[in-house]
Amino acid sequence: AQSVTQLGSHVSVSEGALVLLRCNYSSSVPPYLFWYVQYPNQGLQLLLKYTTGATLVKGINGFEAEFKKSETSFHLTKPSAHMSDAAEYFCAVSATGATNKLIFGTGTLLAVQP
């Protein structure tokens, strides 16, 4: 079985500051890991994903995440926050296999202060 824990339901940063959103996962099989962003009243947009290969994954809008198997983590970072980054961010895990069933974390609401 898989599960995802996102530490911090709310994170607030200043514009230009580092963004760090934490995600830890549990999986009995090699996982696929995802970060999605959701703007108010909209669906989810994929930021980045890890399947296999390079553990540092670069995504859209300057975000990146590093898969650390020893720490069972997949934290999302961005060097410099922009006002437009304010949104809800979800980490998700799926077991490698045919269904791609996604298990989502509870989400982290990112606020960016001017």
Added chain:
Amino acid sequence: GAVVSQHPSWVICKSGTSVKIECRSLDFQATTMFWYRQFPKQSLMLMATSNEGSKATYEQGVEKDKFLINHASLTLSTLTVTSAHPEDSSFYICSAKIPGGQFFGPGTRLTVL
């Protein structure tokens, strides 16, 4: 890139009525689609997996007779909330399976009065 649409984007209905939500993959074929619901300020919860040409697979605790899913073609899956009640008010999101992941629709806001 792949686009998934949902219709309607929002709907208000009276208690006891049924509501149909459509999920379409616009520029690709999706043999598998997923239906999620999201309560305010909460995460997405998978309701069911919809497979083209076969019965949907429902997650534990989801009433299949309440949430009817039909995946009649490779580009369309529908979710019908039957005899809707206020507790069914939620944000319903579909996604289409692609190699290595899923593309999500924009969601449908259902409000049951």
